[in-house]
Amino acid sequence: MIAILRSARRKVLGETRAIPLGVATTILLAYPTQSLLPNGEWQTAGAFALAAAIIATLTFSLPADIRGPRNQPATQPDPNTTTRTNP
Amino acid sequence: MTLTAAAGASAVELLEALAIVLAVGVTRGFRDALTGALAAAIGVLTLCLVLGPALRAGAGISVLRVIVGGALLLFGLEWLRKGVLRVAGRRRRASSYHEFVEARDAATALPRVAAGRDWAARGLAFQGVFLEGLEVGLIVLALGAAPGHLEPALLGAAVALALVAGAGFALREPLQRLPETQIKLGMGIALTAFGTYFTAEGLRAHWPLSELAPLYLACLFAATAWLAVQRLERTAPAPEAT
Numbered sequence: 001m002i003a004i005l006r007s008a009r010r011k012v013l014g015e016t017r018a019i020p021l022g023v024a025t026t027i028l029l030a031y032p033t034q035s036l037l038p039n040g041e042w043q044t045a046g047a048f049a050l051a052a053a054i055i056a057t058l059t060f061s062l063p064a065d066i067r068g069p070r071n072q073p074a075t076q077p078d079p080n081t082t083t084r085t086n087p
Numbered sequence: 088m089t090l091t092a093a094a095g096a097s098a099v100e101l102l103e104a105l106a107i108v109l110a111v112g113v114t115r116g117f118r119d120a121l122t123g124a125l126a127a128a129i130g131v132l133t134l135c136l137v138l139g140p141a142l143r144a145g146a147g148i149s150v151l152r153v154i155v156g157g158a159l160l161l162f163g164l165e166w167l168r169k170g171v172l173r174v175a176g177r178r179r180r181a182s183s184y185h186e187f188v189e190a191r192d193a194a195t196a197l198p199r200v201a202a203g204r205d206w207a208a209r210g211l212a213f214q215g216v217f218l219e220g221l222e223v224g225l226i227v228l229a230l231g232a233a234p235g236h237l238e239p240a241l242l243g244a245a246v247a248l249a250l251v252a253g254a255g256f257a258l259r260e261p262l263q264r265l266p267e268t269q270i271k272l273g274m275g276i277a278l279t280a281f282g283t284y285f286t287a288e289g290l291r292a293h294w295p296l297s298e299l300a301p302l303y304l305a306c307l308f309a310a311t312a313w314l315a316v317q318r319l320e321r322t323a324p325a326p327e328a329t
Contacts, residue, residue: 007214011222014165023160027153030290046292051304054160054283055311061168062315063177065322 022057026050088301089236092277093243094250096162096226099271100219101251103186107215110190115208123212130213131220139228149289151232156286158229162222163278170272171312175319180268190215223247230281276312280304 013020030050034042104124112120172178179185194211223244231240280301287294294300 003214007218008221011218012161012225014161014168016165016168019164019168020161023157023164027157027286027290034290043291043293046290047287047294047300050287050290050292051283051307054164054279055308058164058167058279058308058311059315061164062171063319065319 016061018061019057022053022060026053026057029053088277089230089281090239090243090246092274092281093227093230093240094247095243095270096274096278097223097244097247098251099267099274100223100226101247102254102267104216104219105251105254106187107190107219108212110187111194111208111212111215114191114194115205115211119205119208120212123209124216126209127213127216127220130217131224134221135224135228139232149291152285152289154289155229155232156282156284156289158225159278159282160286161282162226162229163275163280163282166271166275167279167308167312168275170268170275171315171319173268174272174312175316177319226278272312276305276308277301279308283308 030046033049034046037046108120108124111123169178173180190211194208227240227244230243231237283304284294284301296303
């Protein structure tokens with residue numbers, strides 16, 4: 001039962017903390033931002049600010065070397081990585 | 088577009104559930120595999136029937152859109168992340184055939200029963216179908232919770248179920264040939280686009296071209312995924328053929 005619950009949590013929240021944290025932070029920050037900005041500013045720019053935050057969340061959920069300098073050695077592969085062996 | 092997204096996302100998850108049921112059926116007997124799968128399907132359906140109306144009754148339209156958008160973003164971004172890693176060669180490719188082989192090995196390792204009910208096989212089939220079904224249920228609930236989207240979301244899931252059930256008769260070889268990595272990456276893009284669209288609408292921000300926004304958002308996320316793959320491929324060890 002605990003194994004099922006653990007797997008269900010991974011299914012819903014995913015394998016990294018970056019995505020649930022990023023999505024939650026984006027939504028929670030959007031509410032005060034909405035009220036701080038002058039009337040109409042949020043309506044026109046808010047959607048694109050949100051899309052940018054989602055792209056940032058995706059970037060931070062990927063291995064760190066995607067944000068680092070080029071040609072640095074690859075990070076430790078995730079446990080599901082194979083060296084491309086076909087089943 | 089809701090119908091396509093619901094059908095696509097449901098189909099890939101149902102394929103994985105099918106692979107598990109087939110594996111348990113082949114090694115332990117189809118009667119117990121189908122019993123476990125049926126119990127899981129009833130469990131997921133019950134959960135959705137309880138959650139769906141509670142969600143619709145308990146929240147205003149703006150809050151509902153944010154909840155729906157947030158749920159779609161959780162699934163979409165995770166699929167997108169995995170898709171990027173798979174295409175860049177950083178993660179094993181998605182394969183229902185592989186799922187089939189793993190479940191078959193797990194079923195073979197279970198203790199045998201001489202006669203009567205095989206609870207271990209039922210449990211294995213239940214667990215696999217329940218977890219994959221839960222994902223389908225939550226995605227369909229989220230896509231269908233937006234006003235006017237329930238029918239296409241349910242229809243999409245029904246189409247996916249019919250297609251996957253039909254594929255169940257053909258089995259194994261087609262499971263090996265499906266480009267699941269690309270399909271899952273595409274579904275991740277679609278779910279993330281819908282999630283971003285609904286969340287912004289719920290937060291009272293407006294998209295230019297309103298209803299067409301999911302389309303250009305999908306292009307934006309596809310471009311981001313492509314750039315991420317290029318970047319990861321440059322920093323990764325030389326990939327071997329897949």
